[in-house]
Amino acid sequence: MELASHRYGDVVVAAPVGRIDHANADSLTAALAPFLDPADGAGLLLDFSRVDYISSVGLRVLMLAAKTLRTQQRKLGVAAPTTTVREIFEISRFNLILDLSPSVRDGLARLSPHAVATFDAARPAGAA
Amino acid sequence: MKRVRFWGTRGSLPVALVAADLRAKLAAALRGASGRAFADDADIDAYLDTLPFDVAATFGGHSSCVEIETGGTDYVLCDLGSGVRPFGQAALAKHGGTPQTYHVFMSHVHWDHIMGLPFFTPAYLPGNRVVVYGGHAVLEEALRRQQARPSFPVDFAAFKATIEFVRLEPGQRHDIAGMGVTLKKQRHAGDSYGYRFERDGRSIVYSTDSEHSLADMKETDGFVEFFRDADLVIFDAMYSLVEAISVKADWGHSSNIVGVEICQRANVGHLCMFHHEPASSDATLARVLADTRRFEEITRAGAPLTITSAYDGMEIDL
Numbered sequence: 218m219e220l221a222s223h224r225y226g227d228v229v230v231a232a233p234v235g236r237i238d239h240a241n242a243d244s245l246t247a248a249l250a251p252f253l254d255p256a257d258g259a260g261l262l263l264d265f266s267r268v269d270y271i272s273s274v275g276l277r278v279l280m281l282a283a284k285t286l287r288t289q290q291r292k293l294g295v296a297a298p299t300t301t302v303r304e305i306f307e308i309s310r311f312n313l314i315l316d317l318s319p320s321v322r323d324g325l326a327r328l329s330p331h332a333v334a335t336f337d338a339a340r341p342a343g344a345a
Numbered sequence: 346m347k348r349v350r351f352w353g354t355r356g357s358l359p360v361a362l363v364a365a366d367l368r369a370k371l372a373a374a375l376r377g378a379s380g381r382a383f384a385d386d387a388d389i390d391a392y393l394d395t396l397p398f399d400v401a402a403t404f405g406g407h408s409s410c411v412e413i414e415t416g417g418t419d420y421v422l423c424d425l426g427s428g429v430r431p432f433g434q435a436a437l438a439k440h441g442g443t444p445q446t447y448h449v450f451m452s453h454v455h456w457d458h459i460m461g462l463p464f465f466t467p468a469y470l471p472g473n474r475v476v477v478y479g480g481h482a483v484l485e486e487a488l489r490r491q492q493a494r495p496s497f498p499v500d501f502a503a504f505k506a507t508i509e510f511v512r513l514e515p516g517q518r519h520d521i522a523g524m525g526v527t528l529k530k531q532r533h534a535g536d537s538y539g540y541r542f543e544r545d546g547r548s549i550v551y552s553t554d555s556e557h558s559l560a561d562m563k564e565t566d567g568f569v570e571f572f573r574d575a576d577l578v579i580f581d582a583m584y585s586l587v588e589a590i591s592v593k594a595d596w597g598h599s600s601n602i603v604g605v606e607i608c609q610r611a612n613v614g615h616l617c618m619f620h621h622e623p624a625s626s627d628a629t630l631a632r633v634l635a636d637t638r639r640f641e642e643i644t645r646a647g648a649p650l651t652i653t654s655a656y657d658g659m660e661i662d663l
Contacts, residue, residue: 273559273602273603273606280590304639308639309585311586
């Protein structure tokens, strides 16, 4: 799984696409690995706006990523989940351990004032 | 196989509905009935039927014991939790002193799954036959030891029924009580065993005290095959997914989410959640059931999967 990514200040926004299940959870793990490198130091925000579904195996990948970042005093956020994925987070109670935000901008704001300022500066005036 | 009857559905430790719980239910029912008149008992029953299960009833508190009505003459049980006490009373009420045969399939010998045996009255009556099956070498030792002094005042030797122990080999099909029975070793401290029962084209899987490692897809695939096309799967859904893989990882239990996922992949007809967390209230269990049904709905790719949550006294017709 390839993750399109963009850095806003001290936060990287990465965007998985499609279904995350037992068929490609290993691929997501591999794709996330570079962002979990302790040398990076940036926070990580996953833009979930194009994820249709996430299974238990995929949720485990998120939990392990959050755990890894936590040991490095870094943060993981998940932004803009679809209605279905948001429901899965709630039913699995992952909403209790993930830092969820309704939009990428909100997610950046939760992780870093510098990152959201960079994001706003990069957007045309009036854009969401 | 005709029917499954649940005598004990709680995990780890029996629990009781306490006075405050009952009072809260009564208050909710009375609030709902405000201004309503009841002409007779049928009217009252009709009103009670409109109330949510967690208001009008309770999931109950006995530990694991499940009866399978096979259509044959012998009794078939899974586990000897505290629920086997009321089962024994019901069997005695039905048969009196007429000797019966009880086939008992043990998931494992942790306390909550064996604690009912000293209170299983048919075991004290001569003429009865109790055959205990399992995959553990320590099965007989564990059952004898819990009745040894100083743990219990009545020794195992007080049983006057014929008590037999049969160790079953996992992965092989055994013909018992007119059923085909297959065991599967499960991930649990000291191991546990799941059972698949087949008869007359019907199949039931009893899979409790079983943790599913999300890191081992091959292991999960093995359970998909074990559950394959079963009419009913009784599944350890003790924790939420996040608990099962974080703070309660390696505690040997599973979640509603993993239950739905495996049953969907295995084309199961009916998933019954079982081995409820003792700290969960009726309201919590009702919410988990509603959430699980919603999860099945939004993830459904094939035929709908029926989902229920076991309660003491519940019957499922096959």
